[in-house]
Amino acid sequence: MGQTKTIESDLKELELNALLEVTEAINNNLSEESLYKIYHFTLLANLKVKKLALFVESEGQWNCKVFFGVKSEVVDGIPVDQFEGEEKVKALGHTECQEFDHVIPVMHKNQLLALVFVGDIAETAAGFTSNSATTFLEALTNIILVAIENKKLARQQLAQEAFKKELEIAKQVQNYLFPKNLPATDQFEVAAFYQPHHNVGGDYYDYISIDDDQFLLCIADVSGKGVPAALMMSNFQASLHTLVRQTNDLKTIVSELNHQIKFSGNGEIFITFFISIYSKSKKQLRYLNCGHNPPLLQVNLKEDVELTKGTTVLGMFSPLPFIEMGTVDNLDQFYLFCYTDGLNEAINAEEEEFGEDRIMKAIKSVENSKPHELNDAIMKFVNDFRQGQDYRDDVTILSAKFKS
Structure with missing residues (x-):
C-alpha cells in the first residue's frame, strides 16, 4: 500500500x-x-x-x-x-x-x-x-x-493587419495615379470609369495636356492583381509622366517604358498599353497599341476604325521586336473609346463572355451621347448581361469626344 x-x-x-x-x-x-x-x-x-x-x-x-x-x-x-x-x-x-x-x-x-x-x-x-x-x-x-x-492565430492576425495596411497604402498611392480633373467642355470632353477587382487593381488611364496644341490619352493593364500590380502601375505612371516632359515621340516613350518594365519586373510582369497624342493644328492622331484591346475611333464622327498598329505587350522583350506607328490624318473631330479586358471578359450565369461584339453594339446604341453618358450606358449593358456574376478582372473605360 x-x-x-x-x-x-x-x-x-x-x-x-x-x-x-x-x-x-x-x-x-x-x-x-x-x-x-x-x-x-x-x-x-x-x-x-x-x-x-x-x-x-x-x-x-x-x-x-x-x-x-x-x-x-x-x-x-x-x-x-x-x-x-x-x-x-x-x-x-x-x-x-x-x-x-x-x-x-x-x-x-x-x-x-x-x-x-x-x-x-x-x-x-x-x-x-x-x-x-x-x-x-x-x-x-x-x-x-x-x-x-494560438501562435498561428496571432501570426495570422498580424499578417492580416499588415496586409490591410499595405492595401490602404496601395489604394492611396493608386488614387494619385489617375488625373484629378478631366476636360469637360463643348469642344472637348474626357470621361473615365474605373472599378478594381479587389480593393486595388492594376488598370491605369491618363490624360496629359502637353501644350496648347497637343494632349495625350492612354490606358493600360498590368498582369496580376492587388498590391503588386498597383505598385507596378504606380512606377509606370511616374515613368510615363517623366518621359512626356522630355519628348512627345511615342516610339521613344514606349521603348523606354518597355525597358524599365522588363528590368524592374524581371521579365515576369507585363503591361498592355495604348497611348495616343492628338495635335489640333495638324488635325492628326498618332498612336501605338502595345498588345491592348483595340480602342475604337470614330473618325470625324462618321467612320469607325479600330486602332491596332503598334507593338507587343510591354515587359516581355527588350528591345521590342517591332514598332509600327499608327496615324489618323485630317481628323477634325472624333470619338475615342478605350477599355481594359475586364469589360469584354465579364461573364453571365452561363459563363458566356460579354465580348467585343456586344461592346460595339452598346456603343452604337448611344453613339451620339456625351462620354460620361456613354460610359454609364456601357456599364448598364454589361451589368444587365452579368446577371449578378462577379467580374473576373479590373474594369476601366476611357472615352473622349473632340470637335474643332
Missing part, C-alpha cells in the same frame, strides 16, 4: 514537473519547433514513454510532428484517417496498428486537434497504469497544441 502511494506520488511529481516545463516554454514564447522538441523530451526522458507518434491535422491533412521508439516506416503505415471519428481513448489491436497499444484523440472545443499513438505505457519505469498515462498525455498534448494554435 505504501509502495503504491509512493509510486503515485512520484508520478504526480513527474507530471507536475512536465507541466511546469511546458508552461515555462510557452510563456517564453518559444517557436513551434522548440515546443515539439520539449514535448518529445518530456515524454521520452521524464515520463519514460517508450513509443509515440503524434499526428496533427492541418488543412485537411494529417502530419506526424513527433515520433520515437518506432521506425519511420511504421509511422508511415499508420492508417490515421481511420481514427478521425474517435472521441475517447481507444485500445488498439495488432491488426489495427502494429507497435502501438492506444490511440488518444486530443480535442479542443469539440474539435479534433490531434491523434496520439502510444505503446508500452503499462511498462514504464514509474509503473503507472495506462488510464493515468493516457489522461496525462491527452492533457499535455492539448496544452502544447492549443499554444501552437
